[in-house]
Amino acid sequence: QKEVEQNSGPLSVPEGAIASLNCTYSDRGSQSFFWYRQYSGKSPELIMSIYSNGDKEDGRFTAQLNKASQYVSLLIRDSQPSDSATYLCAVKLEGTYKYIFGTGTRLKVLA
Amino acid sequence: DAGVIQSPRHEVTEMGQEVTLRCKPISGHNSLFWYRQTMMRGLELLIYFNNNVPIDDSGMPEDRFSAKMPNASFSTLKIQPSEPRDSAVYFCASSSYSNQPQHFGDGTRLSIL
Numbered sequence: 579q580k581e582v583e584q585n586s587g588p589l590s591v592p593e594g595a596i597a598s599l600n601c602t603y604s605d606r607g608s609q610s611f612f613w614y615r616q617y618s619g620k621s622p623e624l625i626m627s628i629y630s631n632g633d634k635e636d637g638r639f640t641a642q643l644n645k646a647s648q649y650v651s652l653l654i655r656d657s658q659p660s661d662s663a664t665y666l667c668a669v670k671l672e673g674t675y676k677y678i679f680g681t682g683t684r685l686k687v688l689a
Numbered sequence: 690d691a692g693v694i695q696s697p698r699h700e701v702t703e704m705g706q707e708v709t710l711r712c713k714p715i716s717g718h719n720s721l722f723w724y725r726q727t728m729m730r731g732l733e734l735l736i737y738f739n740n741n742v743p744i745d746d747s748g749m750p751e752d753r754f755s756a757k758m759p760n761a762s763f764s765t766l767k768i769q770p771s772e773p774r775d776s777a778v779y780f781c782a783s784s785s786y787s788n789q790p791q792h793f794g795d796g797t798r799l800s801i802l
Contacts, residue, residue: 609788610788612790612791614793620795621780621793621794621795621796622732622780622793623793624790624791624792627790629788666732668791670788674744674745675720675722675737675739675744675784676734676737676745677722677734677791678734679731679732680731681731682731
């Protein structure tokens, strides 16, 4: 059973701080990783994709991937109350079109 | 560009009735996915299609669930007969190439009374 693990939270951070969200996965062959943000009552929205080891930055968001440790993380700098949402980690199983989603981490940014 | 379009947005029906959910993927996308999301189980993949062909339906919970994709721009997910435990939000997503991310529709919130 391929799995993706996330801490369910809630993770509470003060406004302006760095929020760090973590995800581990079990499929060693996976090459494609995604972070989605989901506001309450809304659909998942893609915010980052990462395919290579290391860091990938996009505005206030940085995704980090370590395939050897089977670990992917998302950093949100200068967190804003509007960042309060559930963040879903998704891992594409290699050789398939199938994604496995984690159960999500709920982030609360306190004003 | 239009995103993934799902209908209806909300569906309330009584147990035993047939329910049909509809999805129009993003034009040019060749993979389509149906998911179900509940508080207890999170986001679960039910079935996915590639080039209109069902590839993996191992997530379909029971024979009461069926899905079709008659052409590249339309898919349906049908539940017959429906049961209260089918109540959930059902999402459709599509993607272009195998490594490209999936994009989700707004979902259908289904309530079976």
